[in-house]
Amino acid sequence: MKIIKVFEFSRLAVDEFGFSQAHFDLLVRYNEQHGNKYFNVGNKRIYFKNYVGVIQAGNLIIEILPKADRDTTDSNIEINKWHNALIYMLNMCGYINIDSISRAELQLQNTTLIDLFYNVFLEEIKSIIHCGLVRRYRHKSDNLPYLKGRLVFNRHLSENYLHKEMFYTTHQVYDQNNVYNQILYQALLALKNINKNNDLYSEACNILYNFDGIDAVGITDNLFDSLSFNRNTLKYKNAITLARMILQNYSPDMISGENSIIGILFDMNILFEKVIYRLLKANESKFSDAELLLSAQQSKEFWQDQTIRPDIIGECRCGKDGPKKKFIIDTKWKIPPNSLPNDGELKQMFSYNIHFGAERSVLLYPWVDGSHVESAPFKESEAVNRTFSDHSCSTYFIDIFTNHGRINKSAGDELIKSLLTPKVLGQEIESTI
Incomplete structure (x- = not known):
């Protein structure tokens, strides 16, 4: 298998790195089947967007890696760092469970993303089989x-x-012929048909013997959305998540099977948002004296049927007997020019503050060399109550990756400490920092 590793927002041209016209045609077809959302198509060129992950097109694997720094080189060190960073982000967000496979199998830098997905999926199914397929x-x-x-x-x-x-x-x-096993059965068949790794192919064939007598089922969004998990089926949850990614992104070649394509891709903006929320939530209990409470994706009606929804809302108490106050965090996976937010982002934060009653909003970007924080109050508004007229917005640059791509879990603690300050909440917070 030929492997090409590219970064988000880069381009790939026909005849570069073994990328052929046949591969180009497969990617164009796949992109059209998914509403042209994954990349833009040019003259024999693919322009990648904000989706990261992996595409297997016939005999070619393309890994699309995130990148948030000013290093313009594509050195092996950079590639390995962001390859690992993507895996650790997917693990933190619950898309894959790398704890389910052995260290020897893991070897992140030597494992393609597609094989890692397949490996984790097979390990999840083996764990289910060990406990017994649900009846x-x-x-x-x-x-x-x-x-x-x-x-x-x-x-x-x-x-x-x-x-x-x-x-x-x-x-x-x-x-055992029920929807949970039927979904896994069909995902195993798809994996067997498209996978080019001999070891994983053999393992998939062996596992399929345990699904003898299981029927096929029509795969739709409604099927997955209708699933519920109780104490008997909770063990299926991780495997079903992976099966959904495989089945809903698999485009088989019905004639020869040589031109099948599968893509497991993630919106990097959403992935970054989920990682930040989990980092912060993991540190929430450390600030119980301030009664810190973090919540994600709270929506409010805005205009007609339109809603407004910040990424993260925080609430904490100022001092032992002080009032509770709110702050907003909105994540942005981008490098802002000169470390400054754009006009649209500032207006968005102003709207969040007013609509949710937050005294401060924070635009959270990934840290890069040369980043510097900016903070300033919004100008007084005629229609806003004067007691709330000093609300503000600031930028923050979070350094969540080590040089090897691991997630720096202390970054969440540091961010919360920077938020729970007199500058943020208007008065001292006792014994929380």
Whole structure:
């Protein structure tokens, strides 16, 4: 398998790095099937956008890596750092569980993203099989030599006119042929058909023996959205998440199978937002004296059926007996010119402050060399109550990755400390920092 590693917002031209016209055509077809949202298409060129992850097109693997620094080189050190960073972000957000595979198998720098997804998926299924595939009651209709359940009279007459000894019935059975196992079964078939790694192919074939008698099921968004997980099916949750990514992004070649394509891609803006929220939430309990409470994706009606929704809302108490005050955090996966927010971002923060009653909003960017914080109050507004007229906005640059791409978990603690200051909340906070 040929492997090409590129960064988001870069380009890839035909005849570069083994990228052929056939590969180009596959990517164009795949992009069109998904509303042209993953990249822009030029004259024999692919222009990648803000989606990161991996695409397997026939015999080619393209890894699209995030990048937030001013280093314009594509050195192996840079590539390995951002390759690892993407894996650790996906792990933190619950898309993959790298703890489920051994250290020897992991070897992040030597593992392609597609093989890592497949490996984690197979390990999740093996864990389910070890605990036992879930069984459920279902209705089954069949022609039997004995009466069982309810006789389907019309069908019985048409089926058994010459076979008086048979009964066409509908009855309940208790077996493994249910939607949870059906989804995993179809994802295993897709993996077996597109995967080019011999070891993973053999493992998928071996696992499929445990799904003998499982039916196919129509894969739709509604099917996945309708699933609920209880104590018996909770073990399926991670595997179902991966199965959904595989099945909904798989475009098979029905003729030869050589030109199948699969893409597992993530919006980097959403991924960054989720990582930041989890980093902050993991440190929330350290600031219990201030009654810190963080929540994500709170919406309010804004205009007609339009809503307004900041990424993160924080609330904490000022002092032991002081009032509770709010602050807004909005994440931006970008490098702002001269470390300054643009006009639209400032207006967005102003709107958040007014609509949610926050005294401060923070535009949170990834840290790069030369970043510097800017903070200033918004100018007084005629229609805003004077007691709330000193609300402000500031920038913050968070350094969440080590040189090896690991997530710096102390960054969340540092960000909260910078927020819980007199400058933010208008007065001292006792014994919280």
